[in-house]
Amino acid sequence: MLAAAACGHRAAARDATRDATRDATRGVTRGVTPGLASAAALARMPWDSVVARARGSTVRWLLWRGDPAINHYVDEWLAPRLAMRYGITLDPVDAQGPAILNALVVEREAGRTVGTADLLWINGETFHNLRREGLLAGPWARSLPAAALVDTASPIVARDFGEDPAGYESPWGRVELALIYDSTRTPEPPRTYEALADWVHAHPGRFTYDQGFTGLAFLTGLMIHLGGGASRFTGPFDSARYVAASARLWDWLARARPDLWRHGAAYPQGVAQLEHLFANREVDFAMSYNENEVVSKVRDGALPATSRAYVLRDGALANAHFVAIPFNAPNAAGAMVVANVLLSPEAQLEKARPDGWGDGSVLAVDRLPPEWARRFARLPADARQVPRDTLARYAEPEASPRYSELLQSDWRTHVRTGTTEDPSAGGDPESRTTRPALRSGP
Amino acid sequence: MTARASGSAPGAALAGLVAAPVVVGLGYSAAAAIGLAGPAARGLSLVHIDRVMRDATVWRGLAWTIYAAALATALATAAAVAVAIGFRGTGIGDRLARIAALVPFPIPYVVAAAGAVLVLGQSGLLARLAAAAGVIHDPSGFPPLVLDRPGLGFILTFAWKEVPFLTFVAVSVLATRGQQLEETARTLGASPAATLRRVTVPLLWRGLAPAVVLVFIFIAGTYEGAALLGPTDPLPFAVATYERYQALDLTLRGDGFVLTLLGLILGLAAVAVFEWTRARAERLRS
Numbered sequence: 001m002l003a004a005a006a007c008g009h010r011a012a013a014r015d016a017t018r019d020a021t022r023d024a025t026r027g028v029t030r031g032v033t034p035g036l037a038s039a040a041a042l043a044r045m046p047w048d049s050v051v052a053r054a055r056g057s058t059v060r061w062l063l064w065r066g067d068p069a070i071n072h073y074v075d076e077w078l079a080p081r082l083a084m085r086y087g088i089t090l091d092p093v094d095a096q097g098p099a100i101l102n103a104l105v106v107e108r109e110a111g112r113t114v115g116t117a118d119l120l121w122i123n124g125e126t127f128h129n130l131r132r133e134g135l136l137a138g139p140w141a142r143s144l145p146a147a148a149l150v151d152t153a154s155p156i157v158a159r160d161f162g163e164d165p166a167g168y169e170s171p172w173g174r175v176e177l178a179l180i181y182d183s184t185r186t187p188e189p190p191r192t193y194e195a196l197a198d199w200v201h202a203h204p205g206r207f208t209y210d211q212g213f214t215g216l217a218f219l220t221g222l223m224i225h226l227g228g229g230a231s232r233f234t235g236p237f238d239s240a241r242y243v244a245a246s247a248r249l250w251d252w253l254a255r256a257r258p259d260l261w262r263h264g265a266a267y268p269q270g271v272a273q274l275e276h277l278f279a280n281r282e283v284d285f286a287m288s289y290n291e292n293e294v295v296s297k298v299r300d301g302a303l304p305a306t307s308r309a310y311v312l313r314d315g316a317l318a319n320a321h322f323v324a325i326p327f328n329a330p331n332a333a334g335a336m337v338v339a340n341v342l343l344s345p346e347a348q349l350e351k352a353r354p355d356g357w358g359d360g361s362v363l364a365v366d367r368l369p370p371e372w373a374r375r376f377a378r379l380p381a382d383a384r385q386v387p388r389d390t391l392a393r394y395a396e397p398e399a400s401p402r403y404s405e406l407l408q409s410d411w412r413t414h415v416r417t418g419t420t421e422d423p424s425a426g427g428d429p430e431s432r433t434t435r436p437a438l439r440s441g442p
Numbered sequence: 443m444t445a446r447a448s449g450s451a452p453g454a455a456l457a458g459l460v461a462a463p464v465v466v467g468l469g470y471s472a473a474a475a476i477g478l479a480g481p482a483a484r485g486l487s488l489v490h491i492d493r494v495m496r497d498a499t500v501w502r503g504l505a506w507t508i509y510a511a512a513l514a515t516a517l518a519t520a521a522a523v524a525v526a527i528g529f530r531g532t533g534i535g536d537r538l539a540r541i542a543a544l545v546p547f548p549i550p551y552v553v554a555a556a557g558a559v560l561v562l563g564q565s566g567l568l569a570r571l572a573a574a575a576g577v578i579h580d581p582s583g584f585p586p587l588v589l590d591r592p593g594l595g596f597i598l599t600f601a602w603k604e605v606p607f608l609t610f611v612a613v614s615v616l617a618t619r620g621q622q623l624e625e626t627a628r629t630l631g632a633s634p635a636a637t638l639r640r641v642t643v644p645l646l647w648r649g650l651a652p653a654v655v656l657v658f659i660f661i662a663g664t665y666e667g668a669a670l671l672g673p674t675d676p677l678p679f680a681v682a683t684y685e686r687y688q689a690l691d692l693t694l695r696g697d698g699f700v701l702t703l704l705g706l707i708l709g710l711a712a713v714a715v716f717e718w719t720r721a722r723a724e725r726l727r728s
Contacts, residue, residue: 098688102695105481125690132692133481205582211674266589266674269681273670280565282582405691412685417499417675 039325039332043143043167047340051086053333058089060331061323061338062103063121065094066272069296069357077350082341088334093117097126104135104326115328118335123321124161125401127169130324137325137332139167144336146343151364157320161398162234169322170339173351173359176318176391177217178291178309180275185306186284191313193225197252200259206284208261208277211416212270214287216408220399221317223249223407230315230396237402246407253415265418279303289319291386292358298384299355309386311394318395320362345372354382360391468706474699482692490696500701502676504708510593510600510678511662517601519654522608523646526616527638540613547606555667558599562587588671596671596678600664604657608650615649616642648720655716659709679705 042050059082065071071092079090095103100120107115122130130136141147150171152158157171165171181189190196200207209215224233227245257264261283268274271287278286279302288294288309297303323342325335341347345368348361365373381387398404474480477487494500522543529539546554561567569584578584587595620642627637668678677685683705687698 098690101481101692102687109479129481129690129692262586262589265591266586268589269669276559277565280563282563282565401690405689408689409691409694413497413499416677 037332039137039140039329039336042333042336043138043140047143047145050333050336054086054088054331054337056087057331057334058091059118059334059338060091060093060116061119061121061335062093062095062100062117064096065092067293067296067357068300069293070359073351073357077356078341078347082338085341086337088337090338097122097124101126101129101133101135104130104328105133107328108133108135113328114330115326116330117326118329118331119338120324120326121172121321122169122324123319124398125404127160127165127322127324128163128401130326131163131168135327136168137327137329138169140325140332140336141165141167141170141339143167144170144340144343146340149345149363149367150343151362151367153364155397156318156395157362159397160320160322161404162236162400165322169324170343171320171362172323172339172342173348174318174320174362175290175360176311176316176386176395177214177221177287177289178294178311178316178386180278180286180288180294180303180307180309181284182278182304183306183308184304185281189285189310191310193222193252193312193314196312197256200256203284204259205261205263207256207259208264208267208274208283209287210268210271210274211412214271214289215267215274216404216411217289217317218287219249219253219407219411220404221312221315221396222252223403224317224396224399225314226252230399233399233403234397235400237400242403242406246410249407250415257418267416275302278307289317290359291316291391292354292360292382294384295354295358295382296356308384311386311390313394315396316391316394317398318391319398345369345375349375349379352376352379354380354385358385468703471699471702471706474696475703477696480699481695483696490700494697494700494704499675499677500682500704503679503682504704506593506673506676507662507668507679508708510597510672511658514597514600514604514661515654515658517597518604518608518657519650521601521605522612522650525605525609526612526646527642530613530616540609543609544606546603547610549603551603551664552666552670554599554603555670558595558667559588559670562595562598564588589673591673591675593672596667599671600661600667604661608653608657611653612646612650615646619649620645651716651720655712659712662708662712663705679708 037045037053042053061074063070063074074090074092079092082088082090095117100117100122103117104115120130127136147170150157154174156174159165160169179189190199196207209218223245224230226248227233227241232241233245253264261277268277274283275286275297277283286303286307288297291309291311294303294307294309298305298307323335323339325332325339329335343363345363348363349372351357351359352361361376363376365376368376470479474483475490477483477485477490525539525543529536549557559566563569564584564586565581566584566588569578569581572578572584573581587598589595623641623645624637627641628634632640663680665680665684668681669684672678672681679701683698683701685698686694686701689695689698
């Protein structure tokens with residue numbers, strides 16, 4: 001099947017080779033390494049030519065290296081296979097969204113047309129910002145042979161925080177926001193946001209959320225629910241909708257605040273701190289933007305053995321994460337080969353194993369060869385995981401990144417400091433961003 | 443003359459090499475603070491400076507940072523001086539005391555901060571011991587020492603971490619310059635108390651003061667410890683700076699560069715205060 005998909009690209013092969021040669025020639029005049037071809041030009045070449053260019057190269061991949069299960073998958077499963085099959089040396093380097101953006105901006109400002117990174121692990125706000133700043137190469141992702149297997153019917157995989165990837169990034173995995181509880185401490189956890197509010201009031205000091213990415217996702221999900229559900233948050237950012245929904249969110253948080261951990265005067269800096277509080281019984285809930293992470297965390301001893309993940313029936317935010325190629329990648333061909341391997345059924349299945357990383361697949365089962373479909377169906381389940389049908393039933397796609405940006409900014413300015421005024425009272429949030437007098441206080 | 447000139451050229455080159463990254467960083471920060479560089483830079487604008495200047499949370503965070511860094515530095519200095527003066531002999535007890543004061547030296551700051559969370563947190567070692575001893579009913583009844591507004595965990599951790607450096611300097615100062623001057627004072631009839639007050643302490647002050655200023659600047663600028671131990675509100679200055687530099691909203695990145703410049707001003711102010719007090723002390727002595 002992959003070979004058949006590759007054949008489909010041969011029609012444009014001659015033109016693409018000419019484009020790539022032209023790019024390389026231009027590159028010499030710009031100080032670019034001879035032989036360098038842009039990802040867009042490579043995307044029009046036959047796949048065999050891309051693989052030939054990638055063979056024996058090194059791919060530097062900027063990705064988050066904070067999880068031993070992910071590191072093990074990348075270092076022990078992926079890297080040896082890339083080396084064996086393509087002679088590619090994988091060079092994983094620790095970096096996250098904001099750091100990646102800052103580094104690429106600096107490289108662009110320094111005039112570095114040949115950068116240092118070939119592949120980036122990103123999604124959501126980072127993709128939005130990188131695209132807005134023109135820091136990504138492409139389009140290339142749809143040209144990968146394995147792209148034919150991707151579940152493009154799913155809005156969670158086909159769009160990135162409501163934005164069309166447009167071939168500038170290739171999906172790698174999908175996750176869903178889950179709450180984590182201890183089945184011995186909380187045998188009947190609240191199943192809706194309203195029930196959660198009641199639970200918080202009935203158990204003062206036992207609930208909080210973190211100030212980082214996961215906590216922001218929890219707040220975003222709550223805002224979407226209070227704002228009428230995910231269907232009202234599709235499409236471009238709607239300023240009026242943000243003002244109305246966030247006003248309800250601030251009200252919910254203000255009512256919960258006295259009964260939050262430390263009376264809402266302090267919040268864990270990140271999800272790792274929240275997990276620490278949960279593991280040490282200071283609070284009764286943790287969170288994870290990977291519904292299966294609880295399994296590896298229990299295995300590593302970071303969470304109690306009786307920890308369980310679950311999703312709220314009001315809807316659980318879900319998103320896909322992607323790999324992208326920076327505008328100045330020195331080895332776009334190598335990056336594309338790695339991205340294609342990441343999308344292969346073999347790599348996706350390995351990644352989904354609950355005894356490993358436990359990351360969701362982005363492939364459509366009905367597009368897989370029958371043998372691979374059977375293997376995915378036989379994936380072992382862990383009692384701590386959320387059942388797959390439950391995940392599918394309550395999954396909701398992320399809204400435009402602008403909602404999260406404003407939510408983060410307004411939460412930091414007002415909720416964190418205990419300001420009682422409604423941050424939404426500052427008027428149109430888009431104009432508040434550029435009008436400092438209103439941004440600085442309600 | 444020729445030898446001196448040739449000797450100073452490599453020195454100047456080395457100094458330039460060391461200073462260059464700071465100067466470049468400073469220039470880049472200044473450009474980004476006025477919208478001429480960095481993500482989402484859209485041309486000359488004072489919007490970042492204006493926004494930071496009007497943001498009360500920045501100034502509260504800055505005030506907290508100065509308070510916490512000053513208190514941690516004062517505690518560390520007091521402990522270092524006490525060790526240097528109290529255990530300056532050659533006996534085994536004195537040596538052991540000096541070695542004990544140096545124990546925290548090799549421990550990385552981030553490990554010290556993470557360790558402090560495990561020891562001082564409300565579910566930490568002290569809380570559990572207190573609960574086991576019946577002092578408190580439940581570990582959650584332990585006073586919050588981590589992520590707390592007074593910053594007790596932060597202050598205690600950094601004071602503990604800086605004691606070795608300051609002790610090392612204080613002991614060196616007394617060993618190299620103190621003994622002879624103290625013996626001279628005593629020979630001239632000064633009492634032990636007068637020797638301590640008129641010779642030992644001024645000697646320590648002159649030798650230790652630059653290190654004290656360095657420690658203050660370092661603690662005020664530290665990120666990891668502040669992120670793990672500092673309060674959510676007021677937000678420690680370094681955390682507030684990094685937060686803006688990492689914000690999802692690109693228009694806030696420029697604010698982070700303004701805070702970087704403010705941090706630099708804080709450091710320069712600390713050096714200026716030190717130089718002023720030293721010059722004043724010199725004048726009083728002469």
